[in-house]
Amino acid sequence: MTNLAKARLLALILPTALLAGALGSQYLGGLYPCEMCHWQRWPHYAAVAVALVAILARNSALSRPLTLLAALLILGSGATGIFHAGVEYGWWEGLTRCASAGVGGSTADVLAEIMATPMIRCDAVQWSLFGISLAGWNALFSILGGSAIVALCLKRPR
Template identity: 35%
Template sequence: MPILIALLAAAAPLFAMATERWGGLNPCLLCLWQRWPYWVAAGLAVLALVLPRRLMLALAGLAVLVSGAFAVVHLGVEAKWWPSPLPGCMAPNASPGQTIDQMMASLAPRPAKPCDEPTYLIPGLPVTMAGMNLIYALGLGGFAFWAASRRKG
């Protein structure tokens, strides 16, 4: 069970990276933040092989739910219910007294996708990537907690 949870946790950020490489999707900063808890969860699930199994799997489930919490924030930003808490999601703006050269130098080398611009993976399906992550995080987090509650056997 720990290896399965580790593989399922690692699958989420790997799938997201594949959509960038082969699907041409550009992630925003909130998208990137949703990935790291899955790597933590995968590591914790692997540690369940040598450390207390129930504790490590429960912590893995909690880590996955942290990604789900980031997804909720991201969904709210996409729906324009609230602004992004990350300054990197904001469009750059000029400070008084800045020259054009200074403004150009402050721009990121690669254009970033705004966090409030929803990304839909499947045409016609009204669920954004953040929404899919929330559904996946709730399912995998619940599965990890269920696995943690089972007797080893």
């Protein structure tokens, strides 16, 4: 397997795995995402799509730039994770208000759902491991485990 093929595969697998973890913690673990949690997911969704196109275009000159774009998207999610972790730990002020899950239906249904859904604060750590929040783990995996390794795999040999 070539380095470019490895980079394409990693650019697909890493954001897919991170999204699976985020969605699993939401739907199976009951951790509702705040607005900044969603901000971290959007670049991963885009990275998955771009990496899929890069894999489909593997024999094209577009494969390398698309894979690099996927790495940059993963890096963007990691940068957002750093910002979110800083807000959670009180290092700086956040940009958002509290958020709740989206609802639909009649007015009474919407009101009942709003009242039953907890307010999710972007500046409160809902879960951590070894003192690192989910936003921090996303930053570590996205920057060190993802975009950096993809970029190294894309480096052309001299």
